[in-house]
Amino acid sequence: MGEKEEISKAPTSILDQILDETFQKLENSEDFDSELLLELRKLASEGSLQNDKLLTSILKGDLP
């Protein structure tokens, strides 16, 4: 069952690969806030990274 679920996942797009790499680099960076990174990962997983207003608010720390 587990194997089948693995296969049924949509293949990682190039954008997702780039975002994964971006977040990994930011995670390794001591200067980047980990909570902010968590918010960005969440935004990306929802496919909303291109929502510039939401992204601006997150970067400003305006969202709870």
Next chain:
Amino acid sequence: MRIHEMEICNFRGIKELKLEPNGKNFLISGPNGSGKSAIVDAVDFLLTGDVSRMKGPGTKNIKLKEHAPHIKADAKHCWVKAKVEIPEVPEPVEIKRVMDKPRKFVCDDKYLSDLEPIQELASRGQHVLTRREILNYVTSDAGTRAKQIQNLLKINEVDDTRKKLVKVRNTLRNEFNNIKGNLNTSKAHINATVGVDTFNEDVILNFVNENREILGGEVLIRLDSASVKKGVKSPALLAHDNINLELLEKDLENLQGADFADEMEVMRVEFKQLYDKISSDDSSPAERLQLTQLGLKLTGDACPLCDTPWDGDELESHLKTKLEHMREVESDLERKKELSCELSEQVKNKLSSLEKVIKDSSLLKLDREVNALEVYKEDLERIDASLDRDDYSGETIPTFTDMDEVGAKIFQVAVDCYGAPSPEQTAWDKLNRLEENLKYYEENIVLHEKANKALANAEVLYDTFIESRNQVLDALYTEVKDRFVELYRQLHGTDESDFDAVLASEGAGVDLKVQFHGEGKHPPHALHSEGHQDSMGICLYLALAERLTQGYIDLIILDDVMMSVDAPHRRQICHLLADFFKGKQFFITTHDQTWARQLRLEGVVTSKGLVELFDWQIDSGPRVNSQSDMWDAIEEDLTRNDVPSAAHKLRRGSEVYFRTVCNSLGAKVKFRDNGQYTLGDLLPEAISRYKTLINTAKDSANSWNKQEEVGRLVEIEKNTKEIFNRTNAENWAVNSNVHYNKWTDFNLNDFKPVLVAFSDLFSVFMCDDCGSMLHLSLDGNKEEAVRCKCGSVNWNLNKTN
């Protein structure tokens, strides 16, 4: 995913058609207009609910529901269905799509999750290659090629994300600059209260402590608005509308300072000169500088403005030289910016004092003076706004000419009304005002820090994204490039053994250059022939598709892609498809019967894995011949007693077959510059070569003392000798024309033994187990062995030393 069975009904010129590829390679041949591409469209429709060929440039008025169904067919009766093999699912799964609801994918719900990634990949169109796309991949200019490859990779969404990150960064940068302006204003207010020109926290703290001392307060070691009046008491006579004469006097001095006016005028004049110099230059130097700096960031292998191709390094070097010539402009712009900041600070300082003087004058009911000062304030505010907007042109900064006289009057009336305040009152008033100033300053400090952090985060996010993008794409391009080079060398290794390529990201673009016979790397269409470009397109596509479909879609469709590839290289392509992509299922369409035969003879498709479409009629669609194997076709002729047709097919088929045999075994055929070889040219050489190779194999086996192998080879030789004798092939094929004419007089009984003999003759050159043609294996130029695909035949040709 592989296609097991497929049925098409009333779709794109096909009335009814059932194909049975059984998960294997499948060939669809037929003349132009016979309906081959309709099968490709049907696969496209089945997987995506769309027909990509009906979209894009030049298809404005073409609509799926209107133009995809066959003539007069109802959309409900236009459908495509298939049984497909899916990884991890034991039985083929039936899928279907009907034209009246093209978005609805019909299949058993329990397989939907298995099919989802397949549909996602199919929607990217990464499994279909047409000749038009080959041209787009290879012969287009850098920008268009980049776009095509990016479309295939679906990385336009990468650039959309990049643009959003830039937008967010710019928004946060603007917010930061605005807050920075407010912070400077708040500092100017503090400077005005303290009576200094430059903001210095130590000086301000001293100012606070001096006044706190007067009021009996303790010394503060830290400056903040909450502590300024902490521990000190308000003088009892403090009233809200009191005027502090000392502060008023300081504000009036600030407004009257002649030295300051001179200093500001010096800055203004310098600013004006720079402004005039820059704005009078018709070449718009500031914009040019900005454009050149931006261009340098966007350099690739084409001009970012007009797409003219450039060598990447050359364009960068050109722009750097231009920038070098603009150093003076850059320096002027920087100085102008500095002067603008200083002027802005001074004007804000004046305005701060002016507001206080106007307030006090109002309390003193000096309406005439208030009006005059208000006019002056409006003038200064206009300059201040202009400086903030960065559109100040160096106009004269207004002065208040009667300030000495007006100031003296205001001060005198204030003294008359309120008398000299006590030192405690003055100290209290100063702290009061500073407290207000500091609150505003502290608010802006918080906002400034927040904006600075947000901007820093946006910049780090953007830079990291770009770094990651380049890293991921470079890794992808390197991987694809290596495979591309490997595949191309398989096709053209004999004439381009040193072939290499560059496939690399250039900002948002892709740079593709290929080695040309050791003469450096050039764009593919610069020096290579059209046929070589087609080969490159196929190899590049196969390398990309292999990387992208990732085992989800094993189906690759090659829609009439062999237009310009010559016959020997087509054979290499056959080997490439059969040997390098064993896990893939190819659907190949072609109108070229020679290429179709090659695919069959080289084992890319079997006799059951092909259909031939012909005689398309508007009401019935194409006729279908799925028995295109030569022997079946000959049998069909003979059932009609049509010996001449059967003989013609045998002769033509034999020519194609023995041409391939000669190529596979390395037989030496007399060269003909027209490339047209008759059976008389080919057959004797094929047989002679076979005999030589089996003799060499026997000698080799003897040298290794492998008597069992020797015995086996002798047995093979004996059998083949009998076949050769039976067909009397060497004599028989000397003059093909005579024999062809002779066949026309043959009856059925005369011809059948010839047919049996030729069938046996064909089998000599094929493996009994796997049915593939025997071929010569080389180690460099050294003949190593005669082998088949499955390894059952493996004649060692090398003797022991």
